[in-house]
Amino acid sequence: MPKKKMKYDRAFKENAVKLSYEKSTIIEVADDLGIVPCLLTKWRQEYQKFGTGSFQGSGFPKVHPDNLSCFELEKKHKESELKFEILKNATPYLYQGNLIIYQFIKDNEKKYSITKMCTILEVGIGRYLRWKKYGMPKKQQYVTLLKKDITSIFYNFKKKCGKKQITKELHKRGYEIVEGQVSFYMKGLGLRSVAKRKFKITTDSNHNYYIAPNILNRNFKTDAPSKVWVSDITFIQTNIGFLYLTIIMDLFDRKIIGWSLGCRLFTATTTLPALEMAVKNRTVIEGLIFHSDRGVQYANKAFTKKLNSYQITSSMSRKGNSIDNAVSESFFNSLKRELIHRKSTLITQKLMKSEIFDFIENWYNKKRIHSALGYKTIEQFTAINNLKQE
Known part of the structure; x- marks a missing residue:
């Protein structure tokens, strides 16, 4: 023995x-x-x-007592370096749910202590060990996948969508969820859409030109293309002055069918080129209404003559009543919230023109979902209604 x-x-x-x-x-x-x-x-x-x-x-x-202080400092330094290294390697997975973090811990068990990783990543070691042995409960898998999809939608839409849009998109993916739950998960994930800002009015209605009646009368829904076009002008500040953006939108599918961007508020650089683009992009049909504010760029003889040449009927908002042209105002709100106000510094006019083009043609007209279209993109709405893209 x-x-x-x-x-x-x-x-x-x-x-x-x-x-x-x-x-x-x-x-x-x-x-x-x-x-x-x-x-x-x-x-x-x-x-x-x-x-x-x-x-x-x-x-x-x-360690010798005389060297204890140095030893403790070195120990803290090494622990800080280890914590930084773990956090650095785990950063891409931190906001993708516990399932992804658990997988990171499992993949790095040979490199780092499990206890140390769980402590630094604020994961309960008991929960991790249960997951490792039995896998993740179905409910937790559902929540993890839901958070991942919410994050994916938020960033796919360039941080420009709120709880309503994300909820609608989740419904399309098969989730049964309400806006309050989406808001709760968004707060937990630190997802916050860009806030709206007010912008100045550029309308100059102090003129003696003819003012058309408000034919549209806030009827912002139509059942076919080219029944109502709406238009407005806004200013955009750059590092060397202002640019003036004019847009023309078809109320049927909310598509921007004509637009112009220039350095001057002349009719020749704002409403006329936008109208020419709209006529080129979409067929004018009999009875088409063109609605705008009372600005001089819409009321002057040159522009009204051009409208008459296409047999388009003019409609104008009531004085000082921006709600009469709310759809155009809404577009500019989206533009400034999703593009302009996200910039911390002013950019050049050349770069701004390029970004405005990309926003309208590649984002707004193609990829952005619209609440007025049942939270569909313009292309999806067009396909559902069996319409030819114009």
Whole structure:
């Protein structure tokens, strides 16, 4: 039967070392204490190196008391470096739900301590070990996938969508969820759409030109293309002055069918080129109504003559009543919230023109979902209604 290995406490080892310096030989002391001389030699070497910091036992650092402060500082420094390294490697997974974080921990178990990763990533070690053994509960899998889809939708729409749009998009993906739940998860994920800002009115209605009656009368829904076009002008500040954007929208599908961007508020650089583009992009049919505010760019003879040449009927908002042209105002709200106001500094006119083109032609007219179209893109709405793209 093998001999049982003896264990000695710290006090015994310290006394044995001190006694060894009082006796003539190590062998003599070892015989008196009933231990082998080589063990006493080992204890003496440790005591010479670490002093009263010796014989702390497993799990405790061996360090001389005089060096304890430096040791603690080095330990904290190493822990900080390790924490930074783990966080740096885990950053891409932090907001994708527990399932992704658990997988990261599992993939890095050989590199880092499980306890350390769970502590730094604020994951319960018990929950992680249960997931590792049994997998994730169905409810938790559902929530994880839901959060992932909410985040995906938010960033696919360039942070420009709120809870209503995300809820509608989730419904298309098969989720049964209400706006309040989406709002709750968005807050938890730190997702916040760009806030709206007010902008100045550019309408100059102090003129003697003819003012058309308000034929549209806030009837912002039509059942076919080219029944009502609405138009408005806004200003956009750049690093060397202002640009003036004129848009023409077909109320049927909310598509921007004509637009113009220039440095001057002249009719020749605003409403006329926008109208020419609209006529080129969409067929004018009999009875078409063109609605705008009372601005001089819409009321002057040059523009009204051009409308008459296409047999388009003019309609204008009532004085000082921007709600009469609410759809155009809404477009400019979206433009400034989703593009202009997101910039921390003013950019050049050339770059702004390029970004406005991309926003209208590639984003708004193709990829952006519209509440007025049942939370569909213009292209989806066109396909559903079996209309030819114009």
